[in-house]
Amino acid sequence: MAKSNKPIFWGLFAAGGTVTAFVTPALVLITLFAAMRFNMDMFTYDTIHAFAAHWLGKLIIFGVILLSLWHAAHRLRVTVHDFGVRADTLVAYVVYGIAGLGTFVTIVYLLRI
């Protein structure tokens, strides 16, 4: 059987699609509340830092960012094709490259907290 990297990217897409479907609307609602100054005590440096300093918090943040990033990257590749761009290999390198970079800096920032 020919080797293919499709299962990896498709697996991340499916897992990410499920996690973003469950988690992202509520997450965006929180950042929207923070942006609208809904409650000035809720999005403070101390509370967010305490969450990100704990290993479980780090794991949750990494999981959410990793999966939503690779979900969106894979779907973006398809969407670009649907808008008429047929340079699929180049598009794949660009979107997966950006997702890989995002994953790398997320690890770096998490380790610094």
Added chain:
Amino acid sequence: MSRKPYIREISKTRWFLRQPRYMRYMAREVTCIFIFAYTFLLIVALARLSQGPDAFQEFLNALRSPLGVLFNLAVLIAAVYHSMSWFNVTPQAMPIQQGEEFVPGSIIVGAHYGAWAVISLIILFLGV
């Protein structure tokens, strides 16, 4: 080559405008642009968090601009559309068989919406 090659007269860039179901498909696919952008907002937040309280305060001030509110509002609409389109196809994506019968799609979809509500309430309870 045949002398009269068949050429489909369909635009590569505007094909989805022809039918409502293609439009819904594209709306679903386009949600990924907002999810992608929002993930980078989270990464920027993480970067500023790792740089200390002053840097994080600067991030918060930028988030509280009209553009920040508008961006979050747009992402919220896209994210909810993504969730609904994702859950609505779960009976096709993972049909569950019980004996001879398949579990009705409405039960599978309903279970996902229920879990979505519970998870959202937990996140909002912890975050707000």
